[in-house]
Amino acid sequence: MIIEKSAVAGTLESSDAQVTVEPAENGIELEISSSVMNQYGRQIKATVLETLDRLDVKNGRVTVVDKGALDCTLKARVECAVFRSCGQSDKNIPWGGAIK
Amino acid sequence: MIPRPKPERFRLRRTMMFMNAQKPGLIKDAYIYGVDSIMLDLEDAVAENQKDAARFSLYHALKTIDYGDTEVIVRINGLDTPHWQEDIRVCVAGGADGIRIAKCESAQDVLTVEKAVEAAEKEFGVEVGRTLLMAALESPKGILNAYEICAASPRMFGVAISGGDFRKCMQTKPTASGIDMVTARGMMLIAARAVGIQCFDTVFTDLDDMEGFINETKQNKEMGFDGKSLINPKQIRPVHEIFAPTEKEVMQAELMVRAFREAAAQGIGVFTVNGKMVDVAFIPGAERTLKLAKACGMYEGDLV
Structure with missing residues (x-):
């Protein structure tokens, strides 16, 4: 998928994560800040990159503000932000396909 | 998954x-x-x-x-x-x-x-x-x-x-x-x-x-x-x-279901339990009581 415009998903509440995606041209630029950076920073990074890879996102600036989200929450927020950036978040989502 | x-x-x-x-x-x-x-x-x-x-x-x-x-x-x-x-x-x-x-x-x-x-x-x-x-x-x-x-x-x-x-x-x-x-x-x-x-x-x-x-x-x-x-x-x-059912209800239900199954095996349709008439119409209710009792931790038998 191609990130067409800036989009945000998620909140700054505890157990959530706020993910912002913006258009960019030279690969993925990922910035993470987390309340549990020391323990889970690597895991968060791996989950975000894996999710972007599944969505076939090649380019984009991705900012994650993590508040102790579970992996499944993190995935949901990244996916929603990417689908919103393409204006495709409302229907015909590939559940079980690119989303899994 | x-x-x-x-x-x-x-x-x-x-x-x-x-x-x-x-x-x-x-x-x-x-x-x-x-x-x-x-x-x-x-x-x-x-x-x-x-x-x-x-x-x-x-x-x-x-x-x-x-x-x-x-x-x-x-x-x-x-x-x-x-x-x-x-x-x-x-x-x-x-x-x-x-x-x-x-x-x-x-x-x-x-x-x-x-x-x-x-x-x-x-x-x-x-x-x-x-x-x-x-x-x-x-x-x-x-x-x-x-x-x-x-x-x-x-x-x-x-x-x-x-x-x-x-x-x-x-x-x-x-x-x-x-x-x-x-x-x-x-x-x-x-x-x-x-x-x-x-x-x-x-x-x-x-x-x-x-x-x-x-x-x-x-x-x-x-x-x-x-x-x-x-x-x-x-x-x-x-x-x-x-x-949750009361203990008395659970005991009564257990008796009824057990007695009914034994009676049915002998070809008897209606009988009494503790002086009360029981026939097939009472059994679904009694079984429900036992299921409820099981969920509440009040019954551990194998009738349901």
């Missing part, structure tokens, strides 16, 4: 707790509370501009969290919104046990949802017929059409009344005696029992008024409800206690 067993149309549903599908932080602990069913909400708990985000959260919450024996139902948006079709797709793809139809007013509403559910089951390779349905009756029209709604589909396992919207339509307020809704509750119960499905009461929204909550729950049990919708974990235990 946690595979969920095939949903049971008839199971114990004393408590059904609403949870915002947007908040996996809450959902992940749901099974710990010991509630019979959780109701993940895509409707009123989710703001209009977050409906899309809630579905992504819901999908992963359905697929990754282990709910154990807790039943997982999803409340979808009304048929008058642009959201319900995608809601159904995500419920079925995620493997929810059942779908609650909000603001249901006719058998046609059930059929409309059923058709979309079946299409989604085919799309996602889910066994056709797996996904159960229940309907929330929230208007006078819904109550008047309760029977046709209950009977509309073999997927239907129950109906619930939704007090907030119903009282709005009726221009009434909650009362301590329940007089404001006694007719609607009664009509819905009769319809549900006529079809042979379950019936659930509405939520009690004043969390500080535990006495009022307990009184309403007692009335629910006396009227014949199977269970109650809840909004907070602290409401679970009182409902389970009120819906």
Whole structure:
């Protein structure tokens, strides 16, 4: 998928994560800040990159503000932000396909 | 991925707790509370501009969290919104046990949802017929059409009344005696029992008024409800206690079922237990009492 415009998903509440995606041209630029950076920073990074890879996102600036989200929450927020950036978040989502 | 067993149309549903599908932080602990069913909400708990985000959260919450024996139902948006079709797709793809139809007013509403559910089951390779349905009756029209709604589909396992919207339509307020809704509750119960499905009461929204909550729950049990919708974990235990059978009822039920099975094996149809006449008509009720007792930890035998 191609990130067409800036989009945000998620909140700054505890157990959530706020993910912002913006258009960019030279690969993925990922910035993470987390309340549990020391323990889970690597895991968060791996989950975000894996999710972007599944969505076939090649380019984009991705900012994650993590508040102790579970992996499944993190995935949901990244996916929603990417689908919103393409204006495709409302229907015909590939559940079980690119989303899994 | 946690595979969920095939949903049971008839199971114990004393408590059904609403949870915002947007908040996996809450959902992940749901099974710990010991509630019979959780109701993940895509409707009123989710703001209009977050409906899309809630579905992504819901999908992963359905697929990754282990709910154990807790039943997982999803409340979808009304048929008058642009959201319900995608809601159904995500419920079925995620493997929810059942779908609650909000603001249901006719058998046609059930059929409309059923058709979309079946299409989604085919799309996602889910066994056709797996996904159960229940309907929330929230208007006078819904109550008047309760029977046709209950009977509309073999997927239907129950109906619930939704007090907030119903009282709005009726221009009434909650009362301590329940007089404001006694007719609607009664009509819905009769319809549900006529079809042979379950019936659930509405939520009690004043969390500080535990006495009022307990009184309403007692009335629910006396009227014949199977269970109650809840909004907070602290409401679970009182409902389970009120819906629990007494020890005497459990002993009587056990005697009846055992005696009936022995008598039936000898070709006897009607007999007495402790001086009371018993025939086949008493047995489903007695078996239900034993199942309830088992769920409450009061019965450990093997009759049910």
